[in-house]
Amino acid sequence: MQGLLLKLEPLIWLVFGQGIMLGTILLTGWLLVVGVAAPLGLVEPLGYERAHALGSNLIGRLVLFALIVLPLWKGAHHTRHISIDMGGGDRDAAVAPLLYALAGFGTLLAALAVIRL
Amino acid sequence: MGRPAHPQAMAPSRPGSTRTAPPELPGQFPFAGRYRGYTLFAWTGVLYLLLGFLVLRVVWALGESPQAFDSVIASFRNPLYIVFHLLALVGVCFVAVRFFWLFPKAQPPRIGPAKPPPQPVILAMLYGLWIGVTLLLSAILAGVLF
Amino acid sequence: MSEQQKKTFVVTRFDPDVDEVPKTQSYKIPVEPDWKVLDALNFIKDNVDATLSHRWSCRMAVCGSCGMMVDGEPKLTCKDALSDYGDTVEIAPLANFPVIRDLVVELEGFMEKFQSVKPWVIRAKELAVEEGTTRQSPEELAEFKQFSMCINCMLCYSACPVVANEPHFLGPAAIALGHRYNLDSRDEGAEERNEVFRGEGTVFSCSFANECSEVCPKNVDPAAAVNQAKFNAVIDWAVGLVLPRGGK
Numbered sequence: 001m002q003g004l005l006l007k008l009e010p011l012i013w014l015v016f017g018q019g020i021m022l023g024t025i026l027l028t029g030w031l032l033v034v035g036v037a038a039p040l041g042l043v044e045p046l047g048y049e050r051a052h053a054l055g056s057n058l059i060g061r062l063v064l065f066a067l068i069v070l071p072l073w074k075g076a077h078h079t080r081h082i083s084i085d086m087g088g089g090d091r092d093a094a095v096a097p098l099l100y101a102l103a104g105f106g107t108l109l110a111a112l113a114v115i116r117l
Numbered sequence: 118m119g120r121p122a123h124p125q126a127m128a129p130s131r132p133g134s135t136r137t138a139p140p141e142l143p144g145q146f147p148f149a150g151r152y153r154g155y156t157l158f159a160w161t162g163v164l165y166l167l168l169g170f171l172v173l174r175v176v177w178a179l180g181e182s183p184q185a186f187d188s189v190i191a192s193f194r195n196p197l198y199i200v201f202h203l204l205a206l207v208g209v210c211f212v213a214v215r216f217f218w219l220f221p222k223a224q225p226p227r228i229g230p231a232k233p234p235p236q237p238v239i240l241a242m243l244y245g246l247w248i249g250v251t252l253l254l255s256a257i258l259a260g261v262l263f
Numbered sequence: 264m265s266e267q268q269k270k271t272f273v274v275t276r277f278d279p280d281v282d283e284v285p286k287t288q289s290y291k292i293p294v295e296p297d298w299k300v301l302d303a304l305n306f307i308k309d310n311v312d313a314t315l316s317h318r319w320s321c322r323m324a325v326c327g328s329c330g331m332m333v334d335g336e337p338k339l340t341c342k343d344a345l346s347d348y349g350d351t352v353e354i355a356p357l358a359n360f361p362v363i364r365d366l367v368v369e370l371e372g373f374m375e376k377f378q379s380v381k382p383w384v385i386r387a388k389e390l391a392v393e394e395g396t397t398r399q400s401p402e403e404l405a406e407f408k409q410f411s412m413c414i415n416c417m418l419c420y421s422a423c424p425v426v427a428n429e430p431h432f433l434g435p436a437a438i439a440l441g442h443r444y445n446l447d448s449r450d451e452g453a454e455e456r457n458e459v460f461r462g463e464g465t466v467f468s469c470s471f472a473n474e475c476s477e478v479c480p481k482n483v484d485p486a487a488a489v490n491q492a493k494f495n496a497v498i499d500w501a502v503g504l505v506l507p508r509g510g511k
Contacts, residue, residue: 039199081470085159127426155470223491
């Protein structure tokens with residue numbers, strides 16, 4: 001398991017890096033509107049027709065996929081670091097696969113979700 | 118004394134000729150001094166996991182039915198959700214600022230013949246990208262564009 | 264005539280022949296306004312308690328010997344002005360290291376990590392003496408010079424949360440030095456070093472806390488080196504997927 005983790009680490013780090021950068025950049029607009037402005041009545045909330053039209057074209061699907069997947073991998077990787085920082089260096093070989101599996105599961109669901117649109 | 122670090126931290130492969138006292142963590146780790154910023158940064162990992170699954174919930178509902186989607190969007194009007202999203206927005210902005218502070222120095226001085234731009238330029242590009250994409254996505258989601 | 268200022272030093276003591284665990288001992292001594300922390304320790308050893316053990320040498324922040332935790336932060340005691348501290352100063356051995364005695368820590372673990380990154384110029388084929396010296400432009404030197412300024416004081420290891428929890432992690436100074444050689448235009452050993460960087464001591468363990476760079480007394484910025492090394496290791500890995508190395 002340790003060997004597999006070492007082999008996959010460059011890829012995980014790349015996705016995690018984009019999770020921080022692109023994920024953060026995309027999440028800001030999403031949270032501003034969908035999370036705060038629309039619920040507070042400052043802007044019209046997304047209606048189904050418009051949301052479906054936006055989300056079901058190719059760019060929309062890619063953006064929505066990125067909005068889900070990039071934060072998941074950033075989250076999993078940083079949560080792994082939290083575990084290590086809290087004294088979990090020795091249990092990392094067990095904790096890391098669980099967290100990455102969670103992100104992987106979310107990635108699969110995200111792919112399904114955008115394909116279904 | 119202080120809190121213990123990993124018992125094998127910085128240990129040599131063969132023990133020395135005398136007994137050593139076990140290594141200790143730096144006293145300020147993890148919640149004091151400069152470590153506070155780093156620990157907060159790491160803990161946004163939990164926030165991002167939650168946010169990823171939350172966006173998934175919205176997109177899944179969008180593919181389910183108009184009623185499912187409208188129901189999820191309506192649920193965001195709950196004050197608890199609004200507070201969570203506000204705190205999440207603060208958290209995401211904190212991640213951006215800290216990451217943009219660190220990112221320029223992580224660029225290698227050269228990849229083959231190509232050199233990265235000077236650090237102030239990288240910083241300007243990052244903030245420009247963040248503000249630009251946020252404005253664009255906000256305009257689209259708010260119905261101002263497209 | 265004004266009374267000379269006094270400060271109390273709470274110093275960690277550990278004698279492996281006598282003590283189960285480290286303990287502290289307090290010394291209240293007169294101090295001079297221009298003293299560094301090291302001057303106080305030397306005064307204690309010379310005038311109060313000759314059994315106090317601590318490392319020091321150059322007194323000018325180039326040898327890296329005198330690193331200790333001062334009021335909970337890793338510092339070079341020869342560089343740190345005593346006037347920056349209050350009436351009570353806590354001095355402990357460097358965090359994250361096993362302690363041999365008092366303020367003296369075990370360095371062999373670092374030496375092993377240090378050697379593992381092959382911190383020397385590696386050439387596929389050595390130049391013959393008759394071929395003359397290898398030329399290096401100021402621009403080529405500038406690419407790695409910052410990372411060559413490390414004095415191996417190990418304050419960065421004391422500050423690093425990953426070093427504290429992952430014994431195999433190579434650590435800031437070792438990776439910075441390996442990266443220094445990877446960037447050196449004379450060096451041809453990047454492939455070998457990147458294998459070490461992606462091995463058990465993996466550079467990817469670094470969580471970019473940046474504490475190492477905050478405490479570095481020589482502005483080496485090891486955090487920059489480690490994260491640049493990650494980038495290079497990724498490129499190496501990606502190239503290796505497409506063009507597998509043969510004959511290794």
